[in-house]
Amino acid sequence: MTSVSAATGIVAQDVCKSFGDHLVLDKVSLAVEEGTILALLGPNGAGKTTMVRILSTLIPADSGFMRIAGHDVVTDPDGVRALIGVTGQFSAVDNLLTGAENLRLMADLRHLGRDAGRRRAAELLEQFDLTDAADKLLSTYSGGMRRRLDLAMTLVGEPRVIFLDEPTTGLDPRSRLTMWEIVRELVSTGVTILLTTQNLDEADQLADRIAVLDRGRIVAEGTPAELKSRIPGGHVRLHFAGPDMLRSAAGLLPAAAPDQDQLVLQVPADSTVDSLRELLDELHRARVEVERLSIHTTDLDDVFLAVTGSHVTGRPDKDLTPQGAAKR
């Protein structure tokens, strides 16, 4: 997990943080390889924001070792600050300035120089589709525009490492897609990103690796595919009209788990057409009548619910009533 070379990306080892008696981070370790995205996934109050605030030098950790692109967060915070960009959960924009002024403020604070700063501001306004609103005060901006400006401000200094704390919370679907596109472009230029999200789809879409944080601990870590394969979730649920049929089917399929009350048989299976056809053919040959069936594939929801201590609930992707196949 922490095999990333110390010179690049983000490395955190055994980070602990308490607020009073409340242990918020309990020996959290994570590593983000240069040029990749790690999604820190977790329910509300898991400690995601605290972790980002610590890594971005906003608050000190109680203990632990952290390096951002080779700079120690504790001993060289200014070295870290010069390399990172942070877009927090709450918009960090200056409401009494215009969009362009906000960007130029960032350029001035990054010491880009007047001309270079203006050029960079214009470039980002263009890239984030804010050119028309450049000279308007922020009070006229929509939520999506503010978020885009917020991220644009983060990018003024061309940071090598970016922290995005729930960057799409509160955005409409279109703005979210735009934001995802921007994030993908950033990574393609070699930027390292630590993204926190509660949105599983977002983690699945964007992240190279996912770390699941629950009550201050990392409870699972891996690529989205690795995490999904870790949960034995793929199955077909067969619904029967009566207990006789359920019994016959259970006799036929010893690996399956019958549920007498609901008259349901849960059969482990992947969702390929062939395996499904095979299963239905077998039932058909034995003259077992299936009322209807539903197919369930593993997704990050299962992983999330499983590793964060809740129960995996059967959430069928599709409910099928194969009248032709099961009825004569």
Added chain:
Amino acid sequence: MTTLAYTLSDSRVMLRRNLKHQLRYPSMTVMLVGMPIVLLLLFVYVFGGQLGAGLGAHEGRSAYLDYVVPGLLLITLASAVQGTSIMVAMDMTGGIIDRFRTMAIARASVLTGHVLGSLMQILVGIGILIGVAFGLGFHSTAGPLHWFAAIGILALFAFALIWLAVALGLAAKSVETASNTPMILLLLLFLSSGFVRTQTMPGGLRQFAEYQPFTPVADTVRGLLTGAAIGDHATAAIAWSIGIAIVAYLWAIRLYNRRRAAEPK
């Protein structure tokens, strides 16, 4: 660039930001600059006849105008720093401060920008008020050096009050609190020699009035502008200013560095 050069550059950027805020938030700026002028008119034309009679001069109202100008100059200070406190609290309760803190900028520049911005606003406010006072017939015996000294004393005291307001703004949990706490300065000003002579006050109050910072500042400025006796008020005014500035500065820096360090989420 050296560290010092970065600090200067960052502070200048923050100053520009704060001056822009003052222009973009004109209702507050106009209120803070305008209120002392309204009060000047009120004191001179409504209260001035009667209060001036108490000064024992013939031309009561115009004598009172000469007396009260330092008081109104101090109103300018006290009302402007209320704005400082509000602006600081607005910054601290908004998200932008976290952005500044994650950038490699001179840490104090955020506060320095507020302090310099407020100081400039106060100097402009003082200039406008003096202009209006002259328009109403203010008589000054002061030569250029006296004027320079009077503005200097006011600027020094303003510097101290601004740092105090910055600390109050940092200490406030909300913008509303930040706008209320500096009111105490206005109250202190009314309990000083700014508007009436302390000799006319009852015993305990008079003692309080004589041993609080607004009285020596008001008396020093009055002495410099109208030739009244200054005595040891100048020393007291400078001592109070430096003392308040140091304590408030240390308090503000402490609050600024500690802020949010222990705050969950």
